[in-house]
Amino acid sequence: GDSVTQMEGPVTLSEEAFLTINCTYTATGYPSLFWYVQYPGEGLQLLLKATKADDKGSNKGFEATYRKETTSFHLEKGSVQVSDSAVYFCALEGGSYIPTFGRGTSLIVHP
Amino acid sequence: EAGVAQSPRYKIIEKRQSVAFWCNPISGHATLYWYQQILGQGPKLLIQFQNNGVVDDSQLPKDRFSAERLKGVDSTLKIQPAKLEDSAVYLCASSLSGSSVQYFGPGTRLTVT
Numbered sequence: 001g002d003s004v005t006q007m008e009g010p011v012t013l014s015e016e017a018f019l020t021i022n023c024t025y026t027a028t029g030y031p032s033l034f035w036y037v038q039y040p041g042e043g044l045q046l047l048l049k050a051t052k053a054d055d056k057g058s059n060k061g062f063e064a065t066y067r068k069e070t071t072s073f074h075l076e077k078g079s080v081q082v083s084d085s086a087v088y089f090c091a092l093e094g095g096s097y098i099p100t101f102g103r104g105t106s107l108i109v110h111p
Numbered sequence: 112e113a114g115v116a117q118s119p120r121y122k123i124i125e126k127r128q129s130v131a132f133w134c135n136p137i138s139g140h141a142t143l144y145w146y147q148q149i150l151g152q153g154p155k156l157l158i159q160f161q162n163n164g165v166v167d168d169s170q171l172p173k174d175r176f177s178a179e180r181l182k183g184v185d186s187t188l189k190i191q192p193a194k195l196e197d198s199a200v201y202l203c204a205s206s207l208s209g210s211s212v213q214y215f216g217p218g219t220r221l222t223v224t
Binding site: 004032034036042043044045046049051089091093096097098099100101102103104 | 114115144146151152153154155156159166167169202204211212213214215216217218
């Protein structure tokens, strides 16, 4: 079945540091890929998405590129802020249209 | 636009008791999802509705869990009887028909003692 593997957290960074959170997937067909974010005390919300190979999703300074050859969708940001502290979930929706989420990666940004 | 509403926000019950959660999706969203999120893990899909029909319930423990969406709008998820391992956050999400972008509610945190 479909699966998503994320790097384990927590990821701890200083403000203005570069962020990468790795995500790889296994799926049949050509899934859509997503990053969701959960800020403290809030529900999950969509951060960005990509629906086909080589697409780049971007939002709020975050980017992720759909790499079919490496089955990856790594999340990056050039300069993180304290307000980016949250849990980030990589997810996919494949041909079965059943959403599959990773375990989540906690990001802690210090001033 | 109002978001996805869920109630209650917190529930504590003893094992073998029953519990029900309610979800009201965003108006106009035909697709509704129920997830179970155990601490430290990602959300796991329990059941997905399209209007009032079930799209997928392959991961729903049907011996104790049930869900309905009778009028194609709000939905109820029930657990009867509850087990200790059911302690988790139960998330409801909705999306427009044909869209894969989901909007999540705040969740219900269930503790089974």
